[in-house]
Amino acid sequence: MPVVVIHGGAAVVSPDKVQLKLEGVKRAANIGYEVLQSSNGTALDAVEAAVKVMEDDPVFNAGFGASLTLTEKIELDALIMEGTRMKAGAVAGVSKVANPVTLSRHIMEKSEHVLMIGDGAHKFADEVGMPATKPEALVTEYACERLNYFKSFMTAVNSGMGKSSDHDTVGAVAVDSAGHVACATSTGGITAKQEGRVGDSPCVGSGGFADDFIGAVSTTGHGEAIMRVCLARHITGLMQQGMKAQEAAVAGLEYMKNRVQGYGGVVVVSNKGDIGVHFTTECMAWAYRKGSVVHYGIQPDDDLTEDGSSDSSPL
């Protein structure tokens, strides 16, 4: 049963990035799966490890390599949630931590709060001994190029609403052999967003949701649309009413398209290890590992496979 499902963001992917994104999601799936196979490795540990490796990978819009605001700032959002007690931790608008998913986990486990923002979150990171990062250290040349492209050719409005934008948030869901589920999501948000804008990723029920009685979901795409329909919670609701994970993923995204004209993608796992992967954007890099085989893809009908047992090298 143990399985981990990864997404690397619902987005348009330029041809030169396809291979890098596929390598990145496969690596995350393998690393997450290794955690699940280790003694005492939980679904929560697996989603954190998987998202962390994508935060460290500059090809994704999270952690190092995150999108920049219109004013050229780094503002990161993340969420982690476990399904047993439905505990959650999240951050929004942070710039001084390289791994917002790990800070989210510290908030979940070491504070009485769920969501912390900005400098309050930075203070907490310091209190729990996380090393401070300079925001500049998270900025890549590619993120600057994307910002300049958006500044020249379109507004964030246009980029935000369509099928063809760059919401390459990362996320993971997992179920472990004890039947516990977890999810994690991490993002730099929309390129050229207004300072202070927060999307769906850190909001429980929008960017992710986990409940051992049902399963776990991580979302990506147009954050404003995802928030307005509580997409992750909507999908677990459909599963509770009897839909399989894949059916619920498809129905949830259709509902979002029809109700609020929003596009995105999701990865889903049920508490039985049943898998859902779907997106209404042009592309979404995804991968999952169950046993020794990694399934992965990036175009709508992809279902590629490879042996994952030899590839779990860190970045």
Added chain:
Amino acid sequence: MPVVVIHGGAAVVSPDKVQLKLEGVKRAANIGYEVLQSSNGTALDAVEAAVKVMEDDPVFNAGFGASLTLTEKIELDALIMEGTRMKAGAVAGVSKVANPVTLSRHIMEKSEHVLMIGDGAHKFADEVGMPATKPEALVTEYACERLNYFKSFMTAVNSGMGKSSDHDTVGAVAVDSAGHVACATSTGGITAKQEGRVGDSPCVGSGGFADDFIGAVSTTGHGEAIMRVCLARHITGLMQQGMKAQEAAVAGLEYMKNRVQGYGGVVVVSNKGDIGVHFTTECMAWAYRKGSVVHYGIQPDDDLTEDGSSDSSPL
């Protein structure tokens, strides 16, 4: 059918504040109802007007008179949502606006975003011409007293988890004669909260939810618990499965108590004008107006009434 339902926060209410809180929620219900009766008055206008009057009223923990963080700061959160297109606007961690609900509405109507935080939200408030307020101008002597009391006698953890704490967030739901619904919620958060802590209030699906196909919900209580179960969205889900508003309010709060050991209160309205009011905390000031009669209460079994047609004086 037009109806507006108000809450003044699920909390322990000290005896000297009972009458002031009841006056405050009745006033808000009457003002919201007047909006619904006016030509072109929508549910959205009604919930904004009702919450605004409570933000201006120092007896409530929202706007003027909001709770203070452990470091004696003002950090306000709010949400507004309409059910027709399910558009939403929200703010978190703002201190320089007297009416966060109105800033939320500007974000909903004049930006491409849903949630804005901290200084980014302040900048946006300035851009749309909202007058800036000094944070000190929102601090009341009573808020300072509450902070000192909490500092002396208990931690925010203890205050947060129990039935007996001071989460006197305000909120409103309404349905207008066209069958459109809306919700609004506004809060200063938990007294003595960590700087940067954000609760349920500004999160769509947690602090509130509105969908013309179902109804609208505004929540109050232990924010962390409310977020973890997406209480507002949970309750509309129950209504969609056939429960009446009152039944769904009770079932949603029971679920939250059982699943994550959290206490709170909700006001609910269906798109047919069916009403739900319930709380699992010791008290919650509430009021609703339908026709000329105002119903109100603060203890679990209260259902007091008075003629509302003569009392709609502003604060």
